[in-house]
Each structure stands twice: as structure tokens, then as C-alpha cells.
Amino acid sequence: MTELEAAAGAMPLRAETDAGAVPPNAIAPHDVRFTGAGGEYFRVWIVNVLLTIVTLGIYTPWARRRTVQYFYGHTLLADSPFEFTAPLRRMVIGFLLFVALYGAFELASNTGQDTAVSLMMVAAALLAPWLWGSAVRFRLGHTRWRGLRLQFQATWREIYSASWPVFAIAGIWIVVVFGMSALSPGAEPRVNPLPRLPTVTPAMWTLLLGGVAGAFLCLIRLEYNYKRLMVARTLIGTEAGRWKPVYRDFVRVWLAALGFFLLSAFVIASLIVLAFVVGGGLNWPQAADFRGRAGGLGILMFLLALFVVTLIALFLAITPALAYREARVFHLLWNNIGVSGIARFRCDLRAGAFVWLRIRNTLLTLLTLGFYRPFARVAEHRMKAASVVLHVRGGLDTLVGSLNRQQQDGFGDALADAVGFDIIG
Secondary structure, rough: HHHHHHHHHHHHOOOOOOHOOOOOEEEEEEEEEEEEOOOHHHHHHHHHHHHHHHHOOOOOOHHHHHHHHHHHHHHHEOEEEEOOOOOOOHHHHHHHHHHHHHHHHHHHHHOHHHHHHHHHHHHHHHHHHHHHHHHHHHHHHHHHEEEEEEEEOHHHHHHHHHHHHHHHHHHHHHHHHHHHHHHOOOOOOOOOOHHHHHHHHHHHHHHHHHHHHHHHHHHHHHHHHHHHHHOEEEEOEEEEEOOOOOHHHHHHHHHHHHHHHHHHHHHHHHHHHHHHHOOOOOOHHHHHHHHHHHOHHHHHHHHHHHHHHHHHHHHHHHHHHHHHHHHHHHHHHHHHEEOOOOOOEEOOOOOHHHHHHHHHHHHHHHHHOOOOOHHHHHHHHHHHHEEEEEEOOHHHHHHHHHHHHHOOOOOOOOEEEEEEOOOOO
């Protein structure tokens, strides 16, 4: 543990310190605050939604820019807000390029051009790392705080090296598809002409489950690689980010979230069964008689109701699990990153509190047919921001001035900067 980390861990997280009066080697904490309000953001949100609908989606880049600027402008570090200075023209060009590429893919798919569709999918896989790197470079390059700008200086070789899980996942599923076909038992002659479900052998189950597990681990590795690269290759002045988490930290978080999902699914399934038991149960003979008398329509209604109930149950089970993963990853990152040897972050976000907030927000959003969404987003952002504290060595004003003098002209891929991809949230 470094001297900075030891001092940061030993001192109160919410201590108020005058930056100008801090001795050169002292460690001073600076809070992060969010000053936005649900009602205020609702006006921004509702205008964005209405104009996006009226313009058939063309207003999307304007909406994204207004949203980012609102949350940046109301997020304060040491009482100074962040700024998002991206030119709107570049965001519009990036959006139009995405629309054109998607339209070309849909046209090729709907007109039966299988070769073109296959080539586009391969191209999309090859371009995915470039799109991610362009988006990160664009977003960070146009983020400002007290005149300081961030510079994402990862090379394309580093970005593609970090993206190997993307290609590994594709390779895993190619092996699974061809393996399942090779292991599938041959068709047996049948007297009954009705179709039946395909036979899945134990070897096929083993291959399928192995593919799911391998893809799951690769997905975790991809998130780890991208977040590590984003922190370690981002500069403030000439100071680089410091990264401490390891891959197994992310694996533990994802496995815990998976366990949380299974527990939630078990609880919801138990409640559904209990409701049937308390309500006297379902009279299956009467239900079968109803479906028989109603014919195909009755069967269709029964299957539709079963499908809707299953979707609702799945949604209710996965929502707290995703919130738990989000809170744990947020805490893991902001409690283990810093800026060179001069600053580090501390985070005290509690996963349980965030999960309950997400459940409450989800229920209120459903009950209000989506109109509570802006209030929910503000509440979650405020909880996250309030949990983070920046610990800085020495006076903040002196440090900021020094970093400003160190700043160099940001480099970047000319095409990526001109296009203005902004696909990160």
C-alpha cells in the first residue's frame, strides 16, 4: 500500500478541507456531488423523447448531447462541474453513419443477399474494437474539468489486443454449432409423421454448457480488458491513470450476480406457486375443458398468458441481479483507481442500498408507464456520485495548475474524431 493510499484510508471520507491551505504532502479529500433534480431533468427528458418520436429518430444525437451535458454540468468535483464540449456536428455525422450502415444491413437481409449479410457480420465483428476505441476517445477527449481535459492514448494495436475475447466468443460458438451437428444422432425412421423435438445427447449437453461457460468467462474478460485499458491509457496532463483490480475480482462479482439472479428467480417462482396454493390451485380439468371448447383460440390465449407471465417473472428476477452487478463493479472500480501517485478515489457505495433503489425505481417506472424514468435515473446517479471521494496530495489548485501546464495537444485518429462516435453511456 502506498503512502497516499494509507493516508487516504486513514482519514475521514467527508472531511472538508481548504485546498489552498493544504500542506504540500498532506492528503486532502474532495467530495463528488450531484446537484440535479428529477423534475428539472424530466423537462429535458420529455423534450428529447417527443422530438425523437416526431423526427423518427433523427433528433437522437441532439438528445444524447443534451442528456450528457445535463449530467456533466450537475456533477461537481470539489465544487467544480464537469463539461462536455463535443461539437454537435460530429455527433450527427456519427449517428448518420450508423443509420446508413444499419439500413444497408437490413436491406441486404430482407432481400435475401446472404453473402452480403455474412460479409457485413464479419466486418462488424472486425470493426467492433475500432468503434469502441473511437467512442471512448471521443467521449473522454471532450470531457473537461477546471480546464483539464482527458486524453485516451491507447493505440489501435492495444485496443485490438484487449478485444481478443470478442473473437474468442465467435470461435467458441462456431465450435459449438459444428460440434452439435457432428454429435447429433442420425434420424431414425418413424411411423408417426408428427414432428418431434430433436434428441440431445449427454455429449451435446456437455458441449453446449461448456460453450456457454466459455463465452461467459470471455465476456467478463472483455469488460475487464476494456475498463483496464480505459483507466491505464487515459492521461490528465502527463499523468496516467492507475489501475489495481485483477480479472478474478470481476469474475467474483459476475458469479455473485449470477447467484443473485438464481436466488431471485427461486423466490419469484416460489411466490407464484404459493399464490396458486393459497388461491386453491388451478383446476386443470376445467382449464383443459375450456381450452377444448374454445379451440385454437383458447390454446393461443393460454400460451400467450404463460409467455407474458414468464417474461414478467424473468424481468423481475434479472433486474436486482443487474443492479447488484452494476453497484459492485462501480465500487470495485472507483475504490481501486487513481491518477499516477498524486490522487486516488475512494467509494463507499453499498450494493444493497442500490439494489433496493433500482427495484423501487423499476416498479414506479412500470406503474407510471415509463414517466418515472428520468426521476429514477437522477436518483441512481446521485447515489453513485455521493459515494465517491477524491483524495489528492497537496493543494488542489496548485495541482490543477501544474496539470494544465503539462497538457499537450490530444492525438487521435482523424476519422474517428471527425465522425464523432458516442456509443458509451
